Amino acid sequence: MNRTYRTLYSAAIILAAAAAAVGIGALVLMAIGVSVPETYRVILTEPFKDMYGITEILVRTVPLILVGLGIAISFRSGILNIGAEGQMQIGILAATAVALALPNLPKWLLLPLVLLAGALGGALWGSIAGLLKARLGVNEILSTVMLNYIAAQLHGFLLRGPMIDPAELQVGSGTPQSMRLPKAAWLDRILTGYRLHWGLAIALGLAVIVYFLMWRTTWGFRMRAAGAEAKAARYAGIRVESCLAAAMILAGAFAGLAGAIEVTGVHRRAIEGVSAGYGFSGIVVALFGGLHPAGIVPSAFFFGLLLIGADMTQRALSVPANMVLVLQGAVILSIVSAKTWLNDPYARDKAVRKMAALFGGGRK
Amino acid sequence: LVLGTAVAAPKAKVKIALIIESTVDDKGWGQAMHDAIVAVQKKYGASLIEYGYSEKMKPVDAGSAARQYVAKGYDIVIGHGAQFKNLILEMADEFPKTTFAFGTSGEIGPKNVFTYMPESEETGYINGVIAGLVTKTNIIGVVGPVDGGDAARYNRGFVLGAKASNPKAEVKVAHTGSFGDFVKAAELAHTFVKGGADVLTGSAQQALGALRAVAEYKDKPIWWLGQDTAQLAIPESYKVIAAASYDYAAVIEQLIDKRQAGTLGGQSLPLTFKNGGFVYEFNDKVGPVLSAAVRKAAEKAKADITAGALAINWKDVKY
Amino acid sequence: MAKNADRITELRVEGITKRFPGTLACDAISLRVGEGEALALVGENGAGKTTLMNILMGLYQPDEGKIFINGSPVRFRTPNDAYAAGIGMVHQHFMLVPNMTVAENVALGSAELRGRFRLNLGAARARIRQISERYGLAVLPDAYVWQLSVGEQQRVELVKTLCFGAKFLILDEPTSALTPQETDELIALLSRMTADMPLIFISHKLAEVKALSNKVTILRAGRVAFSGDTADHSSADLAALMTGHEVKLPCNECADGCGETLLAVRDLKVRSDRGHYALDGASLEVRAGEILGLAGVSGNGQRELADALAGLRSAESGSIALAGTELSGLAPRQIIGAGMGYIPEDRQTEGIVPSFSVSENLTLKDFASPRFAAGPFLRLKAADANAAELKKRYDIRCPSTATPAGSLSGGNIQKVILARELARGPKALVAVYPTRGLDMGAEEFIHKRLLELRCEGVAVLLISEELDELMNLSDRIAVIYKGRILATIPAQEATRARLGALMAGLREEEGATA
């Protein structure tokens, strides 16, 4: 009996959340005179109609998983990383620089080197915030927000100056972008004709590795202990400050790797806008996935779907591009609320008791 | 002579897709192209020209959108910005039957890719000539977004023009570091004015912020030179002595025409005064500051440029 | 509502039931407190005492049951309602905002004492002074709460509650952080106050129960197990009723088997968070097989001494030696490695990682040792086996060793810490207030373990304010006052009076003349 009521409770909340998410979006859609049911139909079904849609979802899923994993490591270890966007950009620069500097290396050597460079670049950028926090107690929210802007300028400077494609200068268009990476630095596509690349395998592999790292190794134990209760960790002999710095460095490495994979797998050269807001979406994906790889992977896929689906509404229904943000925002707000309700045993037990009192049965 | 030649009306329905990083109403880069396509569509009718656009496209989104357009049978896909170069080249390879285009670029692409390149140093030069003549303080300010693309060409042409008409003039160039930060552009314009500049110019969406700032000096002789004729139609236009614009309509018509004739790409289409890729308008409402002499000098520069009598070595300019 | 009555002559609860997820905290509890009465509510940890009181305060809503004041039913939806009805409560955990002054804390709780639009602390200060004079509770209105010692904060809690105009008092373990003198004073004060207002008093110390209350109610697992007059029952009876078996707190009776000095602290100078010398040249020695009790009013440097011994606070000068190894300047990790065991003061946040499972917490200090790790990998099976064994050996009551340790009761959390520390086979153990807030069963258990440790030749430093605990367990007792060790005396020679005098800072010679 109680079982039924519990299911009922969960179902009610999920329905309410869905209604709220749809409702908020519907308000704005109605204000601009677009069909509400059509919009949602496009978002949720259109991407699955063909291989193209599915692979494009997965193309977004890759960086979201990677950034999300890094964020999960940092949050679990007690430090908030809002700087993935900047870390990603530095990763992009580092990966590109290495690929362009060593164009003659064979693929088996160059590609790993390029990815490693990306990770190291991100790690370097993350380490600034990490060390500032560990050494000087600078709040990481402040430093990562500021470092994002600094990275963006650095990125622009290098792509407009030292790293610009000489062809851009020759033909005089001067668009800030690097030369095309040598083929040996390309991550291959999985299916011809689609952009989906082997970065997906790397991301999934790393998800497994992160799980092992955080939950099956002494290192992960230490990091999680420092993040869960710094005081107790200190008494147990764990150097919490080092853990914070290490967490930030690792989170940076993941963001940097995400950048490197985007460059080698999708764009094949550094351009402005590669990070594409993944730094922020990654935070959402990580928290949404319960800061656990097993949650992050599906959550990244879901947000990939949302990005693709909402973007499709622009073409299918002439919904303004900004509507993507409205829908994402509404979904995030509704689902996080619902999740807390679902996970709150106090509210659930109370509701179950109420239902039992109303409809009879179930006492324990 | 690539643009400006006679083109034939499309015989069958042509589907054109536009992909831009800003919006189609940004009073700048994106809108210029959008307006041109709409104008062409108006000219031939919606039954002959079908048009779809995707805004706010980051490079990765642009990839999705472009593939979707191709899948829906669009004939011409335009990535309006050189950041889409990669994507276009890659897609061109996969979809050899579709015509792709991107700009700014002067490269000659594969056989189904057109490039286009506004040589905006030309408009910059004319604006610069006016600025040099109009300035009283001999300080001229350029509010740049970032130092790249057509903005970089425009700015350098502007510097050359100003120097040509007034060797004593000092042209100062500064950047906000962003295409869309209107507030910072306004701040930069104020900084210029406080620093003695009395003629300003700027490009990209953000320039509007700078123009708004200039308009705040209502009764002071502070002037603006526009890189978008849309600026002549807004209330702040009383500060705008003259403005240039890109006219992509010719580019679009060429794309349609050439495709029809079986040329899917492999050419670069520059935009110049000579081929009608630019429009230039004076603003008589600004009053005596646009004296006959000033106007004449500008007209002369334009004529020289159009005739090819004036070489603008914008690449040599350092600032 | 009973707001208008100027006295509460009777408070009665009937059939109060309160469920938390997975627990039935109160199970149809009924009790009654009448005029002039002081009801003692006792029971093991987790029996439901606090829950019941929080229901009386309007903080929790009961699932079933009713509350009556002066015979008429009342319903408290918020603490405001309870205040309005005249009920005041001193909570088990301090309900004071630490970065505010005492006056601000009082003003926070009462609309009349703070002004409507402008914060006016004058009225609050006046009320505080008035109350503190009337009841002889010295409190400085403008001191910041975080600057006060635990005992002082306890006093502030009481003053605050009285300032709100309580007509019925609930005191949830008010003495657990007080010194013996303070406890005695509080009990005396409360006895006097029973004339003004009825009260409910919760404590784990039966001596206090006997001294103060005239009625006693024992809760066991959320139910009333016994109700009666205090005078009719001895402490031992009550203890037996409470735990279901006879309780006998162990004593340090076996002969002096002390070996040589294992833990030596010399001329230690350590600064507090506020920058002054909290330890100002303290020296002490603990021998193998000895329990050295450290008595003192809290805030006299115990915290800093404990921190310094754990390596969490660096010493400005002086030395700490464990079996000949110099510890000062070493990192906590190295100190742990040198054989130091530690039971921290705040078991919830310093002793365990609350969100970690019991099993994880039991390996918190050894997770990287070969026993629990193979290279960089955790040996989860070994950790679970270890947990299962310690659970049995230390009688840790938890649904499973995978439950988060933070969800355990205080006594069981303390057992987890104890099990972890003892199983490591330390050379020396520092135990900081190890039984604070624990029920008699848990206290008995912990005392026994400490004595066993002594017999095994470990040097134990027991920091406590419980004089009975110190006198029962220690071989010698040192008294700390203002960062120095005032005296060290053999436990046999210690009396409550002598220790009390030392703790108040009276030197022995003076103590003798006083």
Add this chain to the structure above:
Amino acid sequence: MNLLLVLQNILAIGVPFSVALLLAALGEMFNQRAGVFNLGCEGIMAMGAFLGFLPSFLLKGGALAPWAPAIGIACAALAGVLLGLLFGLVTVSFRAPQGIAGIGLQMLGWGTAGTLSRHFVGGVTGIPGIDAWPIPGLSKIPFLGPILFSMTPFGYFGFLMVPISWYVLFKTPWGLKVRAVGTHPRAADTMGTNVARTRYQALMLGGAMAGLAGAYLSLAQAKMFADDIVAGRGFIAVALVYFGRWHPLYILGGSLLFSIAQSFQLAIQVLGIDFPYEFAVMLPYVLVILVLAFAKNSRLRGPAELGKPYNREKRV
């Protein structure tokens, strides 16, 4: 050029520029003091900027035009209050994690402002906005006059909010509750303060101020609206709250530091000092980090319960 004049110009541009950051950061300070971390500030600012602008756009040339800025300001504040309420619903009543909810709010606010402006306004359009209002007499004081007394009324209001916020936070009963609720909500609850209500109130106030900050951008600074007008200033405001250690005066200091560094970097670009402008643009961000890194660790600490939802039923 006269160095003093250069300095005066830098300050005269930087000081008014700080108002948007200041208002938003003060609002965020109230949120955080009450224990709620609102990363959605940016989104509220976007809505504020849009609604502040909209009446001026719609009423342009009409009889009501002179009132349009005032109506806009009211709309912006109201929108801020409503978004604050929404955030309260999600984070206070539903107890959702605040960081992620803040990002949701940011997207929602920014997206809604952009979508509605596309529909109701179209492209980027200027409005008359609010003009500077030099204070007679005071604005003539050499050096200081052009810096401090030649702002828009909105700007004066922004700076006035510093002492007002200080007073509200430290000298009113409500401020007392706010501080208590952010540090030890259970204590506040047991003393009869309604934790949820106080947090809602703080969120509404903070939202209103963020809305006003947005309106300041569109009405007083840019006199136009574009969907990316806020350009990350909301996030900077949040960072400035940490920089300012939750104290109005330090937040004022942080906002001024940042904005003056901003106008300083523009000035050195304008002066034509030769180095890559990207590094000039970085300057304010670097400076803020450096100042915080080398500032002596102050005793002012953040609200202890910042970011943690309060549940009366849950065990402490």
